[in-house]
Amino acid sequence: MPAVEALRERFEAAGTQVLGVSVDSIYCHANWACDLGGISFPLLADFHPKGKTAAAYGLYLEDNGITDRATVILSADGVVRFAESVGPGGERDIEALLARCEAIADEHGRPSWTPPARRLPAGATLYVKSRCGFSRAALLARSNLHLEQSIAIKNVTEDASACEELERIAGKSQAPCLVIDGQPKHESAEIIAMLVEATAPVPT
Amino acid sequence: MIAVGTKAPDFTLPDHLGRQISLAGLLGRRQVMLLFYPLDFTPT
Numbered sequence: 001m002p003a004v005e006a007l008r009e010r011f012e013a014a015g016t017q018v019l020g021v022s023v024d025s026i027y028c029h030a031n032w033a034c035d036l037g038g039i040s041f042p043l044l045a046d047f048h049p050k051g052k053t054a055a056a057y058g059l060y061l062e063d064n065g066i067t068d069r070a071t072v073i074l075s076a077d078g079v080v081r082f083a084e085s086v087g088p089g090g091e092r093d094i095e096a097l098l099a100r101c102e103a104i105a106d107e108h109g110r111p112s113w114t115p116p117a118r119r120l121p122a123g124a125t126l127y128v129k130s131r132c133g134f135s136r137a138a139l140l141a142r143s144n145l146h147l148e149q150s151i152a153i154k155n156v157t158e159d160a161s162a163c164e165e166l167e168r169i170a171g172k173s174q175a176p177c178l179v180i181d182g183q184p185k186h187e188s189a190e191i192i193a194m195l196v197e198a199t200a201p202v203p204t
Numbered sequence: 205m206i207a208v209g210t211k212a213p214d215f216t217l218p219d220h221l222g223r224q225i226s227l228a229g230l231l232g233r234r235q236v237m238l239l240f241y242p243l244d245f246t247p248t
Contacts, residue, residue: 004239017234019225021217024244029220032244042219056213057206059240066242070205074212074236078227081235083205088242101237111234141221192222202223202230 001043002036003094015076015111016101017202019044022067023051030140038144040200061088071097075108120150120198121180126191127166129175130157134188138176141192145199151178212236 004011004018011018020043024032033039046053046067051060054067061068070085071092081104086092105111126142128135142151154162156175167173170184177184178191185191196202206212216226230236 001239001241011237015234016237017230018237018239019230020239020241022241022243026218026220026222028244033220035245039220042221042223042225044217044219044225046217053213053215053217054240056215057238057240059205061242064242067240068205069242070240072206072212072238072240074227074231074238076231076233076235078212078214078231080206080208080210080212083208085205091247092239097237101235105235108235111232144221189222196221196223200221202225 001033001039005037005039005041007094007098008041010098011101014098014101014105016073016105017041021046021053023047023054023065030137030144034140034143038146040145042202057083059085064088073097073100073104075104076111077108081108120147120195122150124151124178124180125154126151127154127156127162127175127177127179130155132175135176137188138178138191141195145195147195147199151195 018041023046025047026045029043033043054060059068059070068085069088069090073082075081082100126138156163156166156173163173169179170177174186176188176191177186214228219225
């Protein structure tokens with residue numbers, strides 16, 4: 001996954017959206033992605049019903065309850081152009097897969113859509129609480145979107161002055177709270193959606 | 205494993221950044237590479 005993340009712009013230039021798929025939950029995905037140094041392309045949770053999507057592609061290994069390690073490339077018309085399993089313990093050659101994507105784009109037409117350049121406004125601060133799942137979710141999104149440099153962190157549980165500061169700005173000490181240009185935004189789902197929209201929008 | 209030349213089954217699944225990703229919503233404008241893998245916290 002990190003090898004794909006590193007080549008993200010070249011996959012985009014080849015008109016290719018990369019999606020990771022396994023049977024783990026979105027919470028497991030977010031923590032693992034952060035462990036890997038941040039993954040911004042979608043890691044999909046084929047979690048409930050377990051393995052349903054993998055099974056539709058003939059890639060769910062029912063005896064073990066896991067998904068095969070396999071790559072499927074679709075041209076923009078939704079037709080399978082490449083499908084290869086390396087086995088659960090195998091290793092993918094990401095450079096070779098990029099070359100496949102480029103060749104398929106050349107053969108079947110390079111899609112014209114390019115993601116808009118968007119940036120988070122400067123001077124953002126994320127206020128978080130200790131032992132708070134919602135704060136953790138916002139922190140994981142900050143890492144997975146590579147926003148460590150552009151969003152400062154203040155912990156209102158450990159830092160009394162940060163707590164006072166947040167109360168002054170937002171009128172309450174509820175965290176997580178993302179403050180940009182003095183404007184507070186609460187609720188982790190809304191904070192994460194805003195960060196995604198600013199940096200890694202994916203059409204749905 | 206799904207055969208080359210067949211139409212890919214559609215799906216909509218949640219991702220680790222709170223997005224609902226629909227295959228049909230992506231296709232048309234872009235091609236898609238699906239990386240199926242056994243489990244998180246294992247080699248990739």
